[in-house]
Amino acid sequence: RCLAVDARGKVLDGDYVLYLAARDLRRAGRLPGDTVVGTVMSNLWVERALLAEGVKMLRAPVGDKYVLDEMRRGRHPLGGEQSGHIIFLDKATTGDGLLTGLLFVDLVRRTGLDLATWAASVSPCPQILVNVPVRSRPPLDSHPRIGPAIRDEERKLGERGRLLVRYSGTEPKARIMVEGESQPLIEACASRLSQLIQQEIGQETS
CATH class of the missing domain: 3.30.310.50 (Alpha-D-phosphohexomutase, C-terminal domain)
Known part of the structure; x- marks a missing residue:
């Protein structure tokens, strides 16, 4: 699993990681079908924020096995759970925390994203x-x-x-x-x- 912590000490769960990864892939033209896979526990803010970016989120039952099944069924390259299991299907078939961490750090570096400022603007639903x-x-x-x-x-x-x-x-x-x-x-x-x-x-x- 992989969670992130911004410069102000805020813990960012898998929903944050999934959203940023999906947005990055879509903007790069590497998100076939403009669809990602979350779970029934993924916070509503992720679904709404992704829709604003033109990305649809499918919801699988909790468990990376079910996320992977849905990804394979629809040939979706990205999926994950709030718990921090993020699957990049072109690189692995399970939630690899080290891989996710490296890809996330690379995303922040490439885009110049001020993670703390962006995270402060996000308001997850209670x-x-x-x-x-x-x-x-x-x-x-x-x-x-x-x-x-x-x-x-x-x-x-x-x-x-x-x-x-x-x-x-x-x-x-x-x-x-x-x-x-x-x-x-x-x-x-x-x-x-x-x-x-x-x-x-x-x-x-x-």
């Missing part, structure tokens, strides 16, 4: 992740109460945010990720859903 321990794992979308509640919250968010509710692949937990334009908006959404999931399938608390 994002919250809530884990709810569960005693069973019925399909969430078709659950008689949870499914309609998820769809209702998605309607409330509309274009102002995103909602992802899924089970952990490694733990008996339901994960609720809410992203939106304001902290109160996403906290209220996450609270309503976490309480409902706890009532319906949550583990009993002593």
